[in-house]
Amino acid sequence: MQEADRRISPDAARDLARRAFTTLGVPTPVAEDAAGVLLCAEMMGITTHGLNRVVSYGARLAGGGIDPAGRITATRIAPALVQVDGGNALGPAVGARALDAALEAARETGAGVALCRHSNHFGAAAPYCLRACEAGFALMVMSNATPLLAPAGGRAAAVGNNPLGFGFPAADGRHVIVDMALSVVARSRIRRAAETGEPIPEGWATDAEGRATTDAAAAMKGVLQGIGGHKGYGLALGVEMLAGVWSGAAFLTQIADLARDEAEDKPVTQDLGQAFIVLDLARFQPGDTGAARMAEARARLTAIPPAYADAPVRLPGDRALAHLAQARAEGVPVAARTLAALRELAGEGAR
Template identity: 45%
Template sequence: MTVAATSTATAAAQDAPRFNETELTELGTRAFQGLGLPREDAADVARVLLLADMFGLSTHGFSRIESYGDRLQLGGINARARIQVDAPAPALRLVDGDNGVGPLVGMHALRAAMDAARTQGVGVAFARGSNHFGPISPYGWLAAQEGYASIIGSNATTTIAPWGGSDARLGNSPLGFGVPNPDGDPFLLDMAMSVVARAKIRNALKAGQSIPDTWATDAAGRPTTDPKAALDGFLLPIGGHKGYGLALLVDLFSGLLSNAAYLTHVQSWSDAPEQAQNLGHFFILIDTARLGSAQWLAERMKDFAAILHGSAPAVADRPVIVPGEIEMDKMRRQREQGIALDGAVVTMLRQHAAEAPA
């Protein structure tokens, strides 16, 4: 990026509309009500997207109202989903999302897993009939606030070729882990199985920027710096064949075991926005209160982080951090300074909110 472009981007960020949590939650809730969701369901969706923006994950925050909204208006997502939860075993929950908005299904599955873990010590929820449910870190953070350690995953539209293959047959399935800290910030790891999310490549295309040649290949499998060629090609998995294996395991848990679609059975939300995706998610929660006292966990989490922070940085101005630190710092800063949103996103939110029932 040129100096002029950098200055323009900085100025745009400074000029972006800012909201406090209450204002943005209400605007987001009203916007999804305007798209046909009942208020309680709209509030669930807004909560996940709000946290994504507060963590600095703008590609997975309220900007998603564009793709979610298009599919809701086309009937590809059910605005009035009747989500069902079954309990075939004390610690197990099966969630049928009825093709609802992904964050709504995700919140139902999170609460179902919490319900099981509260009485059994461990709770597992498998969700099917869902759609893109946002980033994993908001769910991990919400679980951590209640004292639950978490392992959470979802499958996704096919964008990655099998290792050694020549066409897309598996999705960039995200996987996340969370560990609560009674005296500080939780440990939160949220990662997709590709080097970067596809949304980052779309953003580069919109901005007229090139991308690193380690992000994706073109349709012929050749590394590319052209975001358009990358979007027509395949994402590269993290760690080569190891990332490929992890992506398959996430799809086995979230897609196959949940009785959702998997691999090439998943519909593309961009190519067929009017069709149900039938994505699957899994939530594995552990009640850390069953393992020891809050003081015990806080002391061990403090020591765990201190061991890592104590490593002298290889680059003087880049100290060692642990997963979740960047997101928690951004959350604190935005709580103090206001949550910044792109002006175009704010316009879409307000347009849909104007359609909400009085």
């Protein structure tokens, strides 16, 4: 935490984010859901998808890209299947409602699948995974996004850097949580290199002609590379098929590029799609069996000798859960700039 940052209580942080949204015309229940997802990301140390997103979402609400009064509906189309229409509302609120609906179906049937359309950027995947795990369920969650990856053999972006998350519950709270996008590196890292004139490693991106480059400025005119080459493209496309094509949302090059299209100073909607797949794994491993097997899996992994003595083997989610525990105990560290922006949006003025 930087010196300029401040720790505030989780309740105060949630209230501030909620009031920032309601000031922009978002109904209180929707604002509360969205604030909860973003706060959880902040507490897990995922600050890129935390409370600062209230500001960027706020700009889209004010500009008409997101509908503050958007109505979120969840329709059970089969015992385990739910179709969610986000109504162009705040993405994290759409995600929260979809997860609730999928959890409800899973409690009844053992599995619940919710596909969303007419949604927006829904934040990080980890908060949804945590919520499912704390309820005792496993979750696979995914979303499509603005195209940033080229299809195999292509030189123009057509597939989103689509986020994918997994959550597996552990009785002792040490859940296994995977949250990842599917490019080798985030575009923001290439942008920073271009701004400073520094080269980038080969394999991060291609130039406008589809050729590998170490020139960050050229890479900004090209496309990101997926993890594992064509394998990353395949994973991203798999997410696109379920979250985009089959949900009824926009997909591939139908999705607006906000950085480009909003420059024309007109409202831009994205109609993103998301998928939530919830499983009641306790039905496969009842009683204490599942808990014991999760504990054994952790023990087997952490027993592996570390490559570096000061960096022990850890499981996905361990660092985020440590951040979460500290934030719950000591308060949420919030960047001073973000805190000031939230207070201004909430109508508090400077402090």
